[in-house]
Amino acid sequence: MQNNQQKETEKMTDNHILSIKNLYKNYGSTEVLKDINIDIDEGEFLVLVGPSGCGKSTLLNCIAGLEEITSGTIEIAKLDMSSVPPKDRNIAMVFQSYALYPTMNVEKNITFGMKVRGESATAQKAALENVTEILQIGDLLKRKPAQLSGGQRQRVAMGRALVRNPKLFLFDEPLSNLDAKLRVEMRGEIKRLYQKLKTSIVYVTHDQTEAMNLATQLAVMKGGELQQLGPPQEIYDKPNSIFVAGFIGSPAMNFIEGELQIDGKAKFFKTQLNNEEILISIDHYQFESAVSHGQKLTLGIRPEYITGIKPDVDDKMLLSVELIPTLIETNGFDKHVDLKFGDGEIGGRFMPQEQISFNEAHLTHLNFSKISIFDRLSGWRV
Template identity: 55%
Template sequence: MAPILNINNLYKSYGQTEILKDINVSIEKGDFLVLVGPSGCGKSTLLNCIAGLEPITGGQLNIAGQDMTNVSPKDRNIAMVFQSYALYPTMSVAKNITFGMKVRGVDKSVQDQKLAEVAKQLQIEKLLNRKPSQLSGGQRQRVAMGRALVRDPALFLFDEPLSNLDAKLRVEMRTEIKRLHQDLHASMVYVTHDQIEAMTLATKIVVMKDGIIQQIGTPAEIYRQPANLFVADFMGSPAMNLIPAKVSTDGNARRIEIARDGEAPLVLTDRRGVDLPKDVIIGLRPEDITDPGSRQGDNLELADVHVDVVEPAGADTYVVSRLGGKEVTARLQAETEVRPGARAQFAFDLGKATYFDPASGARLV
């Protein structure tokens, strides 16, 4: 079966300025692709190219096996949900949802049937006679999604649909979109700058920077095996600790030496026998620096570290120290007693360590 979306060697320029550079992405039917990256990385431009709202400068774009490179948006069999909802203020919710079908000449009985199905699915049956101005942000978001759902398109496109909502509602709507995806087995492309949104929603993530794809992978691959320092730093909250270190060989193991202010270096031993150059940046997620005794493994290293800042966060306590000239965050259990200015023993899980080249930023191991 052909991929539902296939993008080959796509380029997009405005005059002499290249916005998207050699984009290659493919997803299967039912995939949830999330385009993520900082502001200005090109993710919304790429979504607009998929939608046909922006003409591409070079390359090819296929949807459901059909070449859509030069096809107008209305003929692409897509539905788009915008950040601004783009609802008609003078129309009721019901008319907003069915308007597109009415314009396309869909039979009234089919319109009514589709409206009833979607309203039930999104739990907005009681809102159908209201105007957009009478709705909350979350309700407007549901109506915008309902309007997309009645199209039954090959591809749903979402452009930062939750960024206007408050934090609590954003979490609720994220769950709603995830449930919709599971129920419908729909194919979705979703743009966000929020990496938590990307991790929780996606079956496949594209991380972008400066119009270039940095990595494509599952949420687990992106989180555990970041392709470079940018992805490692961008994906995860708190971010991965990235600490400059010196490496020497100790038999089959590797001796990892990390400088400390005003005291002897911290020395850790990675027993995996990985091949490393003399200078590296070691990457450890906060949960891989934790309480002694809370984790098992033959590559755990215990070390005393000076505590700078303690941040209670409900289920966890985050502790910030300084290693290798960088702030390093450890994720401890909530009941762990640590005090700023004191020393605490941490367990470093070197089995989960990732190593990067300081010059190129590429992942080594």
């Protein structure tokens, strides 16, 4: 079913800027990347995200041609690039450490690639002027990298990528070396630049906020495998595994363990709270695979569906209980509160004006209208 759909869309659009098929990468006997399949249309901003060691940077290096792949194919702009050297892949890359050439000034850093490729002095000058204007680095041109601040280096590194005018931009954690404030600033700048230039980008980060903010397509990776690929909102709303659900979104999604109860036509999620059995109606939930009575499940609910003010939904989907706050974090526009829930804790988002005190039971509403349900054993969405 899914396969057919995929094939159809492929035929219809067929403007993949990047197409990775059955990619494997081994270091000796360790598999670093396992059966990666990604298709990205022209003009998409693909973000590869995952915890450290998930293979996202290796995958980016494979796309760049800086690492050889073990098997599979990589197509960039419909050309098989699997064994083409990096310089002929029509890509440009921005690195985490910026990798500016320390002994060259900004101008030479930017035009070095053009010089190596033997492009004319006039072409170099025109390209330089162009990126200087886009990135507003005119007054930095004669400076050496050591004389630049982190943000300026970042900009120059992007300039070096821009003059290439490539089919595909690759970013390897470009913001991790910046302090928090500058990171947010540069993040906005990258996004603005992307919206302006409408280029295709593959971007690697371990920061899920950055990933959500930037991506038009998000690829969540874990242990060398692609967990889920899709628009960020879709991944946020319908994570296809417990891992993705827990990794994307901050504060993280809450998980409640229980099992499936089928009563005639009605489906319930059965769980325990303070030695009391609770049945949550999940008739509204669209199961994606076959489930059976008694199956061990994990229910995922986002913090914004755990509130102090009663939401306007069907009572069937609502669980209103007194819970004890164990941690209250205020950030001005809302309060993030951890509450004791059975043996564990759940986090909710409360309005700033609500009076919540540590260790004092508070009436809390769990709104189950938008939930994710996973098979507890396999960890996949059901």
